[in-house]
Amino acid sequence: MTCVECGRALGLPSGTGRPRRYCSRSCQSRAYRRRRDEGRLAASAPQAAVDRSGEAGSGSGSGTGDARADLVRAAIGLADAHGLGTVTLRAAARHAGVALSEARRAFGGRDRLVATLVQQLLVRRRGGAPPSDSPVRTLTRLAEEEWATYREHPWLVSVLASSRPPLVPAVLDAARASTEAFEQLGLDPPSALARYIALSGYVQGMALMLLAEHEQAGRSGTAYRAWWAEEARRLDRTGARRRHPWLDAASGGRLPATFDADVDTWFRDGLVRVIAGLTSSDDHP
Structure with missing residues (x-):
């Protein structure tokens, strides 16, 4: 068994009761925060296409390689639009139209997905x-x-x-x-x-x-412009701009x-x- 958040091995179950799903409290907390963020995004995010079997399809029905590429593109889009904290296997699968089980087979856990994003973006830019x-x-x-x-x-x-x-x-x-x-x-x-x-x-x-x-x-x-305008007014009120002429030299308005x-x-x-x-x-x- 592996941690559903990071993919690390959980070891053999001990005793009875509900099986462990996370390797640590930090992974459990991170999973909770990500589920919360995913819920906030769900209203504005396009739902993945669902095939008749009830699992999200890859769109083109092609192999794992295409599904991996779709997942990477979806994850980059999520990070660009909403920040890296919203990127999970579940969110990437939903946005890519790929089954969550296939996303887990492709990457195992979120850390490997993020590492793949790093590799792709750095290689894409290299000349x-x-x-x-x-x-x-x-x-x-x-x-x-x-x-x-x-x-x-x-x-x-x-x-x-x-x-x-x-x-x-x-x-x-x-x-x-x-x-x-x-x-x-x-x-x-x-x-x-x-x-x-x-x-x-x-x-x-x-x-x-x-x-x-x-x-x-x-x-x-x-907005940065609104922030700066408010700060400039505050600095004027406190006299800081008179004491720090470099502020005007740096910005010049x-x-x-x-x-x-x-x-x-x-x-x-x-x-x-x-x-x-x-x-x-x-x-x-």
Whole structure:
């Protein structure tokens, strides 16, 4: 038997009574929250087509491979529209028109489904690197590709900005390409890994600050422009804008209207400087 939430083995049942369905209280609580969120989405979400046998069909009636692709597309759509917290095997199956039993056969549990989303989105964005690319260009390209993926799917950074991200091939390949670029500059492997972690921290930190929070505010109905207007009035009332002239210098009264364009400018302005510092030859062995 396995946990219906995460797919981990539950071991042999002990004693009598109702069989266990969850491996821990945290999984039980997570399942409750997801069922609650799914209920809220049900009214606005299209119902899956149901065949005559009473199970959700795959739409085309094709094999497991097509069902997996449908489930991944549905899960990405759910995460983009409502946040990663609403993505479950049950919700993805319903939106994809796939039987829940087939979704469980395909992925086993939610963690594997999320790892598949990470793999697909990172591979989709990856471009080819010219063999003659310099280490600096390689590092810049990799950072830009990661940023562009977060730009399109802000929820993704919450999965990867972790000490235990899903170590799917795309994540490992990006880490290898970055560390090899640093090694080409003369760094030993441990130093190259440390520089890669610093660069990754910059990209993910900017995405968390500028993209994920902004996207969350948009979903909750708190528009960034309205938030900034209210904050500007509050700062005026308290005199904070007089004490902190950088607020006007930073916004110039235009920040709310140009936020989406400015985040790319802010990211790239810092990226140039971060990479310049991390690839400086002053402290290379």
